Amino acid sequence: MTILGKSFFNRDACLVAQQLLGKIIRRKYQGYWLSARIIETEAYYAEEKGSHASLGFTEKRGALFMPSGTIYMYYARGKDSLNISCKGKGNAVLIKSAFPYADTDDARTLSTITSIMQQLNPTVSGGTRQVENLCCGQTLLCQSLNIKVVEWDKKQFDEKSFYLDDAGISPDKIIETTRMGIPAGRDEHLMYRYIDYDYAGFCTSNPLTKRNWSEDINYKILDK
Numbered sequence: 132m133t134i135l136g137k138s139f140f141n142r143d144a145c146l147v148a149q150q151l152l153g154k155i156i157r158r159k160y161q162g163y164w165l166s167a168r169i170i171e172t173e174a175y176y177a178e179e180k181g182s183h184a185s186l187g188f189t190e191k192r193g194a195l196f197m198p199s200g201t202i203y204m205y206y207a208r209g210k211d212s213l214n215i216s217c218k219g220k221g222n223a224v225l226i227k228s229a230f231p232y233a234d235t236d237d238a239r240t241l242s243t244i245t246s247i248m249q250q251l252n253p254t255v256s257g258g259t260r261q262v263e264n265l266c267c268g269q270t271l272l273c274q275s276l277n278i279k280v281v282e283w284d285k286k287q288f289d290e291k292s293f294y295l296d297d298a299g300i301s302p303d304k305i306i307e308t309t310r311m312g313i314p315a316g317r318d319e320h321l322m323y324r325y326i327d328y329d330y331a332g333f334c335t336s337n338p339l340t341k342r343n344w345s346e347d348i349n350y351k352i353l354d355k
Contacts (some may be wrong), residue, residue, distance in 0.1 A: 133297040134290055140224075141199035144174040144217040145323060148224045149353075152327045153300035155232055158276040159292045160251075165244055165276050167229035167266050168300065170330035173310045173323055175214075177221025180317035181310060184221030194285045196220045204284040210270035211280050227311075227324070228334045229266040231275075234298065248275040268335050301355065304328035308338045308350035328352065 135154065140147055151172050158165045175182035177195075183205070184195045194203035195216055203214040203223055213226045231248060233241035248265050252275040266272040273279070278293065288294040306326040313319035331337045338350040346352060 134288075135200075135295045135297060137198065137200035139200070140215055141218045144176060144219075144222045144224055145325075147215075147217050148172040148174040148323070149305055149325050150301075151224060151226070151295070152302050152305060152325060153298075155296050155298050155300075156226070156229055156272075156276060157294050157296060158278060160247065160277045163243065163247055165248060166232045166234070167272065167276060168232040168330075169226060169229050169295075170327040171226075171228035171334040172325050173225040173227050174217075174325075175223050175225065175323070177219065179321060181313040181319065181321065181323075182221065182223075184223070195223055197285065200287065202283045202286050202288065204273075204278070204280040206280060207270055211273035211278060212269045213273055213278055213283075225269060226272060227269050229272050230330055230333055231262055231265055251275055251277055263333050267333055302327040302329060303355050305353040305355075306331060306338055306350055307353055311335060322351070 151169050154169050156167045156169060177184035179185060183192050188196055194201045197216055199216055199218055201216040203216055205212055214223045216223050231241065231245045233244055245262050249259050252260055252265055252271060254260050265275040283293065306328055307322050308324050309319060309322055310324045326334050331339050338344055344350065
């Protein structure tokens with residue numbers, strides 16, 4: 132296990148976004164370590180219109196202008212969203228989706244982890260959310276891992292309670308495509324979203340199955 136430090140994030144945002152795929156989010160909750168493998172990310176730069184930083188510095192967006200590796204959290208549709216600052220003031224990566232993860236093949240370990248995550252993140256009707264949907268989206272991810280704006284915005288990762296690490300996993304193929312939710316006229320064409328090819332079916336929107344989308348026009352596949 133190698134905990135990701137400031138030097139990892141003190142690089143170009145698109146590079147960080149790609150290399151975060153396969154890394155593990157670790158969050159301690161009531162004595163248990165909840166874990167999820169990152170499968171989807173988005174990069175943002177201060178100079179492009181799709182980023183929060185393009186609107187300028189405010190106290191609310193302050194973490195984007197702090198040193199690389201600073202946690203930037205905000206509310207997306209009223210729910211928590213996790214980002215990390217990268218090299219260059221205003222540049223950052225959004226953790227878009229992940230997948231529940233256990234370090235061992237012990238089914239009981241994974242079952243315990245996912246059961247806690249399901250309790251933290253029930254469906255709208257109060258039912259049990261499917262395992263593959265627990266971290267499918269930036270706000271579901273935060274809810275399943277109990278990562279809160281009020282607790283972590285402008286903070287540094289803490290190896291005792293919340294951090295990202297390298298467990299030696301990296302995707303063989305990466306999908307590069309456009310980001311989601313960028314309004315028209317705000318650089319929505321930029322292909323700054325990255326998806327672990329093998330987990331494309333569990334990300335927020337799978338480019339491989341999207342109607343009328345085709346390779347080399349709407350997305351690219353990057354080999355390792």
